[in-house]
Amino acid sequence: MFRLAFVAMGLVMLTGCSTKDNGAATTSEPAAIAPILDRADARDQHSYARPLEARVYHVALDLDVDFAAERVAGSATLDIEAAEDAREIVLDSRNLTIRSITAPDGSALDYSVGEGSEELGQPITVELAGHERIVIDYVSAPDSDALQFLSPAQTAGKVHPYLFSQGQSILNRSWIPTQDSPGIRQTWEARIRVPNPLTAVMSAPSAGDPVPDGPDHRIFSFAMDKSVPPYLIAIAVGDIVFRPLGLRTGVWTEPAMLDAAAAELADTERMITASEQLFGPYRWGRYDMIVLPPSFPFGGMENPTLTFLTPTFIAGDKSLTALIAHELAHSWSGNLATNATWADFWLNEGMTVYAEQRIVEAVYGEEAYDQAVSLSLDATDGALAELERRDQVLAVDLAGRHPDDGFTDIPYDKGAAFLRTLEAEVGRERFDAFLRRWFDDHAFEPVTSSMFFEAVAEQLFDGDEAKIASFGLREWIYEPGLPENVARGNPEAFAEVDAAVVEFDGGGDPAALGWADWNTAERLRFLGKIDTDLSDERLAALDRAFGLSATGNNEILFLWLKLAIANRYDPAVDRLTRFLTSQGRRKFVRPLFVALAADEEWGLTIARRIYPRARPLYHPVTFQDLDQMGLDAARTGSESTQS
Ligand code: BES
Numbered sequence: 001m002f003r004l005a006f007v008a009m010g011l012v013m014l015t016g017c018s019t020k021d022n023g024a025a026t027t028s029e030p031a032a033i034a035p036i037l038d039r040a041d042a043r044d045q046h047s048y049a050r051p052l053e054a055r056v057y058h059v060a061l062d063l064d065v066d067f068a069a070e071r072v073a074g075s076a077t078l079d080i081e082a083a084e085d086a087r088e089i090v091l092d093s094r095n096l097t098i099r100s101i102t103a104p105d106g107s108a109l110d111y112s113v114g115e116g117s118e119e120l121g122q123p124i125t126v127e128l129a130g131h132e133r134i135v136i137d138y139v140s141a142p143d144s145d146a147l148q149f150l151s152p153a154q155t156a157g158k159v160h161p162y163l164f165s166q167g168q169s170i171l172n173r174s175w176i177p178t179q180d181s182p183g184i185r186q187t188w189e190a191r192i193r194v195p196n197p198l199t200a201v202m203s204a205p206s207a208g209d210p211v212p213d214g215p216d217h218r219i220f221s222f223a224m225d226k227s228v229p230p231y232l233i234a235i236a237v238g239d240i241v242f243r244p245l246g247l248r249t250g251v252w253t254e255p256a257m258l259d260a261a262a263a264e265l266a267d268t269e270r271m272i273t274a275s276e277q278l279f280g281p282y283r284w285g286r287y288d289m290i291v292l293p294p295s296f297p298f299g300g301m302e303n304p305t306l307t308f309l310t311p312t313f314i315a316g317d318k319s320l321t322a323l324i325a326h327e328l329a330h331s332w333s334g335n336l337a338t339n340a341t342w343a344d345f346w347l348n349e350g351m352t353v354y355a356e357q358r359i360v361e362a363v364y365g366e367e368a369y370d371q372a373v374s375l376s377l378d379a380t381d382g383a384l385a386e387l388e389r390r391d392q393v394l395a396v397d398l399a400g401r402h403p404d405d406g407f408t409d410i411p412y413d414k415g416a417a418f419l420r421t422l423e424a425e426v427g428r429e430r431f432d433a434f435l436r437r438w439f440d441d442h443a444f445e446p447v448t449s450s451m452f453f454e455a456v457a458e459q460l461f462d463g464d465e466a467k468i469a470s471f472g473l474r475e476w477i478y479e480p481g482l483p484e485n486v487a488r489g490n491p492e493a494f495a496e497v498d499a500a501v502v503e504f505d506g507g508g509d510p511a512a513l514g515w516a517d518w519n520t521a522e523r524l525r526f527l528g529k530i531d532t533d534l535s536d537e538r539l540a541a542l543d544r545a546f547g548l549s550a551t552g553n554n555e556i557l558f559l560w561l562k563l564a565i566a567n568r569y570d571p572a573v574d575r576l577t578r579f580l581t582s583q584g585r586r587k588f589v590r591p592l593f594v595a596l597a598a599d600e601e602w603g604l605t606i607a608r609r610i611y612p613r614a615r616p617l618y619h620p621v622t623f624q625d626l627d628q629m630g631l632d633a634a635r636t637g638s639e640s641t642q643s
């Protein structure tokens with residue numbers, strides 16, 4: 001019954017959305033997205049929102065950042081477009097304390113907070129009573145999933161506290177009560193009150209200089225007039241400074257990090273130029289970056305106008321800056337054309353890895369491209385060998401699962417392989433024109449796998465069923481495994497290193513190999529390919545020859561520590577301990593703890609010694625899985641309380 005009414009309202013929206021006079025300062029108009037959200041594969045299972053009935057199109061935040069209480073508190077004013085007969089709107093939330101929900105005139109609105117679920121949080125249903133704007137007064141919980149408050153000791157400067165957020169995938173509902181679905185785009189603005197002398201930055205242009213608020217605080221203002229999926233709303237507050245790197249790009253970070261960060265990011269402007277040549281104009285104005293404290297749980301996060309970065313990408317030689325190409329590429333794939341639901345995450349990430357590789361080629365040349373492609377194919381093969389069949393599918397079925405269950409190398413690297421294979425099939429010129437058109441046609445809109453299928457079928461295969469079938473288009477998007485027409489890339493990409501692998505595996509002396517002349521990709525290939533069963537003597541020889549324990553390159557260090565754990569190599573345990581207690585990037589931390597914990601006689605004890613010390617550094621994204629592994633005696637009870 002209810003479903004039918006829901007669809008009927010969708011039709012009302014399609015045929016006649018009235019433009020509303022909100023009687024207030026905001027100017028944004030709701031965009032006509034209802035036709036896309038009505039598609040079967042655009043229904044988001046990870047949000048309680050019913051956007052065809054009523055949806056948020058603008059959010060105005062007015063928040064105080066309370067470092068002592070580790071909360072944000074204040075109001076979210078939501079502009080709403082509702083179908084004519086819609087009486088209520090449903091929002092997402094997680095552990096928020098709602099103080100009131102009112103109309104702009106101050107009159108209270110009826111609302112209820114549903115029980116919700118552990119995975120999705122709690123729906124808030126608000127009776128609209130004819131209003132198109134509502135004001136929610138609220139406070140976030142001290143253990144908000146999205147927010148990490150850092151003590152001064154956890155920063156580089158050691159004097160001031162720090163706050164940053166991470167919204168993707170469904171974390172922002174823990175500090176912003178809105179419809180937290182990637183298909184429901186919203187413009188937004190914010191006023192953020194922070195204690196002196198801290199600076200607040202957000203994923204939006206600044207809307208004027210900060211203004212003093214009393215003797216001890218300042219208010220920073222931001223306004224994003226382009227509609228974004230709400231997971232891209234982000235904030236950082238700390239003792240941070242800015243240095244320009246080019247006309248439209250620059251870096252924020254703590255003063256102690258500024259020189260190193262700026263040097264590492266020196267190629268950014270060239271990457272933007274290359275990206276525009278490939279994918280069309282950069283539509284977001286500025287492209288700034290912030291290098292966060294080491295607990296940032298990801299390598300990077302593509303928050304619009306302000307990419308968030310881990311400091312662990314700083315190697316001193318710009319060798320890990322494909323990360324920047326990646327986050328920048330999301331300015332097209334992901335931020336302009338956005339996966340409508342997390343089941344189509346590959347449309348964000350696969351397209352971005354493909355684009356990243358193209359940017360790397362344009363800026364660093366053919367060899368760097370061939371090597372990046374080859375490493376990406378290695379990752380694809382590795383993922384296919386490990387994952388169950390249902391998780392090998394690009395358009396993954398996430399029914400009843402958390403979006404993070406789809407966060408594997410499949411959307412990233414099989415996704416990129418798919419696009420590279422399409423490119424090989426139709427030629428670069430034609431494929432590049434297709435991609436540009438895809439971004440133009442879907443700028444500021446949600447996209448789905450079926451939309452991509454249709455665009456490829458029509459624009460690259462001329463609607464020819466025989467061509468579509470012989471390429472395996474449906475198989476690529478909807479089936480597990482790797483179609484055999486996959487474009488394998490240049491087999492010579494690592495010719496020299498692969499010969500060295502054979503040499504080493506046959507007992508050769510590592511000191512006689514060409515390590516010193518290899519670039520980072522070659523070193524990663526070597527450490528990823530050699531036989532992993534090594535004696536203490538061989539490990540010691542490797543470390544001596546390549547200086548692995550002392551490397552400043554965290555990707556190399558990570559592979560070295562994995563080898564060490566696999567062989568119970570005691571001399572590496574100190575370095576391992578330091579690594580796990582000095583940064584919280586999930587990609588590094590999780591596999592190392594998993595490997596330790598799997599070795600009950602040797603590693604588990606080590607993991608149990610390190611984890612209680614390391615955990616206070618980590619963001620919830622990093623510690624939530626690990627807490628389930630029984631590594632912390634003080635927390636082992638938590639396993640049974642999870643439903
Ligand atoms: N958008 C992702 C990070 C992300 C994905 C956060 C899903 C939460 C849920 C970001 O663009 C990313 O892919 N980062 C990678 C970088 C890499 C592939 C170059 C990372 O953090 O390792």
Ligand code: ZN
Nearest residue numbers: 326330349352
């Ligand atoms: Zn990405």
